[in-house]
Amino acid sequence: MANLKQIRKRIASVKSTQKITRAMKMVAAARLRRAQENITNLRPYALQTLELLSSVAARAGDEEIHPLLARRDPKRVMLVVLTSDRGLAGAFNANINKAAYRFINQLKEKESEVLLCTIGRKGYDFLRRRNIPIQKNFRDIYQKVDSEKGREIGTTVIQAYSENKLDAVYLVYNEFKSAISQKVVMEQLLPITPMEGIDAASSIDFIYEPNKRALLDTLLPMYVHGEIFRALLESIASEHGARMTAMDNATTNAGEMIDKLTLKLNRARQAAITKELMEIIGGAEALKG
């Protein structure tokens, strides 16, 4: 039987851990609310941009296809991997890293060249440790996330794409479903895939101002910037959701552990008392004799 002092010390330590996990859970919950609001606000805008873009692209007709829409043989593929800077968020980062790693190997089997671009420290560290060369790492993204960050990353990617250094770009990020569920998604960012099901022939063509090509020239990059921004917000909301769930579990587990240890402590104390009593009785008996 472990001695009483050791058990008491153990309980105290678990209790202080529990305090920390509980605090982290609260912080994550507060941040999650804000992040969730941001992402639900952005989604309709992102969807409408895609709809608009798709209807223009579907009616592009026999004009030359816009470079950002043109499909090329994917020889060089860029992966943009979104992870968080901080850990303690359950399987949040591990899921992304695993998915990205698997995807990289798949692409290599197909003999495509893989270029990597990481956002967030966790992904960067993971991939670097596996000796996968990283083309570009965006640091300090999470200190202040605004649409400017989406534009910055988007411009880099579009530039490389327009210069024919890349044939396709994929985003790997956690899509926010709810506080307890996040889904790893792999989304093709470039070339842009317009929505299906828009029948160009049946509906009347638009009047375009200034003209179709000029509209696509601004609309397409705007969409790419917006998509990256959306992925960032999705990832942030997911991160807080995952952390909240993980910390909630940790707090519950700590509670269970404290209960078990307390029981053990009481048993040990009782055993010590019983033992002492036996000794006293034994001593008294001996004197009688």
Place this chain on the structure above:
Amino acid sequence: MADSSHLLDLTVATPMGVKIKTRAESVQVPGVEGELGILPDHLPLLSALKPGVMRYIEKGKDFMVAVDRGYVEVGPDRVRLLTEGFANSTQVEVAVVEKELAQAEEQLKNFPSLCEGAEYDELKRAAAWARARLAIATS
């Protein structure tokens, strides 16, 4: 006045959320090639927008809001705006926006090299966006 079947479904979506969702009798938006007045049964139109003032009439009342650069899609019975920024007259802090405008104009005046390129366009947009907000706040 127009009967209810002859109204425009007006929506204004921004990255910060859907700001207007209503049925309007007419809409006027700042297109890149000039102001566009839209009444029901308009021909399908797709236009880029420059920062400026958007007006719409809802139940006989005139509303004025500021929109940043974006796009408008017009169908026979709907007007959909996508814009990066939106403000109504109660949201504009005149002092703050005036400062923004002064700053943008100052930078435009002292712009090094030729008056072109993405950076220059961005400054011009910032100035126009500030002016649009001031216009609705002071009218």
